[in-house]
Amino acid sequence: xxxxxxxxxxxxxPEGAIVSLNCTYSNSAFQYFMWYRQYSRKGPELLMxxxxxxxxxxxxxxxxxxxxxxxxxxxxxxxxxxxxxxxLCAMSGxxxxxxxxxxxxxxxxxxx
Amino acid sequence: GAGVSQTPSxxxxxxxxxxxxxxxxxxxxxxxxxxxxxxxxxxxxxxxFQGTGAADDSGLPNDRFFAVxxxxxxxxxxxxxxxxxxxxxxxxxxxFENRGTGFYNEQFFGPGTRLTVL
Numbered sequence: 001x002x003x004x005x006x007x008x009x010x011x012x013x014p015e016g017a018i019v020s021l022n023c024t025y026s027n028s029a030f031q032y033f034m035w036y037r038q039y040s041r042k043g044p045e046l047l048m049x050x051x052x053x054x055x056x057x058x059x060x061x062x063x064x065x066x067x068x069x070x071x072x073x074x075x076x077x078x079x080x081x082x083x084x085x086x087x088l089c090a091m092s093g094x095x096x097x098x099x100x101x102x103x104x105x106x107x108x109x110x111x112x
Numbered sequence: 113g114a115g116v117s118q119t120p121s122x123x124x125x126x127x128x129x130x131x132x133x134x135x136x137x138x139x140x141x142x143x144x145x146x147x148x149x150x151x152x153x154x155x156x157x158x159x160x161f162q163g164t165g166a167a168d169d170s171g172l173p174n175d176r177f178f179a180v181x182x183x184x185x186x187x188x189x190x191x192x193x194x195x196x197x198x199x200x201x202x203x204x205x206x207x208f209e210n211r212g213t214g215f216y217n218e219q220f221f222g223p224g225t226r227l228t229v230l
Contacts, residue, residue, distance in 0.1 A: 032216045034216065043205075046220075051216065092216075099170075102154030104152070
């Protein structure tokens with residue numbers, strides 16, 4: 001079993017829809033939870049990060065972490081065609097363990 | 113400012129050959145990471161440098177893989193006796209030094225080198 005599980009999709013939604021992306025994990029040492037976005041043939045770019053449990057909002061994006069369930073989510077409101085990309089969840093153990101453990105990535109397509 | 117750059121962008125080689133992949137991190141970033149991304153998968157950690165030294169090389173798959181960062185800036189990932197299974201995109205990322213608990217030291221990724229072993 002992988003440390004981080006993520007549904008690879010693809011997920012196809014109409015413009016304006018609310019998108020929900022999720023990951024589960026098994027390592028309780030993870031403290032930092034990130035969402036990266038990756039366009040085709042590009043490197044991943046950071047969207048948001050959360051330290052420990054809780055919610056964080058940035059514009060149309062909301063990240064949630066539930067450490068008790070080992071479950072994290074990313075919500076995208078009012079999705080746009082430009083949001084079409086692969087979304088990768090990533091986690092790390094923190095201070096002296098900065099390596100990122102990624103999920104498989106979920107491919108999202110938002111159609112006009 | 114300039115981001116992380118990687119060269120070459122594409123590399124095609126034959127099974128058994130030796131390859132070198134280069135990473136130029138963002139100026140001032142002391143931490144440098146190498147990841148490998150196979151088709152349809154997320155990036156997989158290979159090695160992490162803090163300055164010139166490898167702080168964590170637990171992700172290197174075997175002794176055919178080696179990486180250096182002699183002056184604490186540019187890094188080179190070296191693969192000996194390449195195999196078809198080494199075909200992947202090799203990503204490099206860099207970040208500032210750890211700022212303490214609660215702060216994620218954002219890893220900035222380069223565009224990757226696409227390695228194809230025939």
